[in-house]
């Protein structure tokens with residue numbers, strides 16, 4: 078599918094930015110030139126996927142497309158039982174409700190916005206057990222998504238295994254810059270969980286991209302296919318939730334999968350209340366078909382090399398020009414280090430939000446904030462969480478843009494970098510209660 082893009086004047090963008098309260102989530106897409114807001118649901122579908130859309134079986138129950146999806150998840154992600162959901166957060170909601178008892182703790186390798194919120198709404202406290210290197214944008218560690226087993230062990234000793242709902246493991250870690258976990262780490266975590274009778278559930282949203290990094294960097298995996306690595310990675314975990322809008326190359330959809338038959342019954346029952354019948358979970362039959370096909374396309378070695386290669390192309394250009402980004406370059410996006418852009422802007426003045434606004438104003442390129450605004454407030458104290466990372470994310474949609482678009486983006490970032498010294502921060506003038514980064518509004522200081 079080819080879509081037109083529209084060039085805008087600086088005047089147009091000034092107006093659009095003001096109307097959007099300096100929040101790139103509130104811009105109209107028609108006012109955007111190159112859209113790197115997210116890789117979620119923004120992929121171009123293939124000819125095979127569009128053909129699959131014509132084979133939608135829109136029966137309310139037992140659609141043939143559900144069984145294709147179920148087979149694809151079993152074959153590629155290893156799990157036995159699958160509940161489709163409308164997208165990732167639908168799956169996060171169901172698993173959190175089903176397995177968290179109020180007052181429990183959920184350790185994980187860095188928070189993700191919607192994941193942590195559903196864990197908190199179910200009564201849990203999230204505890205970050207990622208390795209320290211993940212919080213340092215300049216650390217070259219090859220697996221910055223790894224869990225620190227000593228941190229997990231210390232939590233188990235402190236609160237007791239009975240007070241831990243499960244280990245929440247993300248592959249790759251979005252908020253750390255699209256950073257992978259190693260197979261060795263996941264294997265070690267499996268053993269640790271077994272010793273304490275703990276379950277480990279995977280956020281599989283970008284697990285295919287994680288498999289690419291394992292193939293590239295971990296000893297013994299160079300000759301294995303992405304498909305085999307993905308399967309092995311998932312096989313160490315007890316289940317997974319999935320936002321299929323990323324790795325699986327569809328515009329909408331998700332699923333939840335587990336190996337425990339009793340838990341599956343419970344999840345299927347919750348799905349009926351919150352998502353839709355357990356054989357469609359909020360998706361149309363045609364969407365499930367496109368997803369089943371997207372899963373098979375996502376694990377092709379040549380495709381994933383090209384996809385991550387394009388992200389690297391942009392990142393390497395920026396690095397050549399001395400622009401500070403999170404290293405090593407991750408799977409789905411380039412993360413600009415907003416603190417290094419704007420040392421004069423305090424975290425209360427939202428440097429990463431400021432950078433996203435400046436980039437849009439200057440070029441029409443849309444990015445998003447991943448810093449103090451995204452981290453939100455601590456529910457216990459009501460204070461900003463002040464994460465160490467203040468990042469602005471340039472997220473690359475899959476199979477959409479060309480290398481020439483990446484050149485334009487790099488030049489746009491360079492222009493904002495060159496003007497960095499005179500930039501001032503923002504003041505938050507409207508703050509919604511949940512997931513404030515989506516809808517908050519700002520004014521220039």
Ligand SMILES: Cc1ncc(COP(=O)(O)O)c(C=O)c1O
Nearest residue numbers: 164165166189191251280282320
């Ligand atoms: C790592 C991760 N987990 C979960 C989600 C939630 O998925 P969705 O947006 O489909 O609800 C996302 C999406 O942004 C994500 O990046």
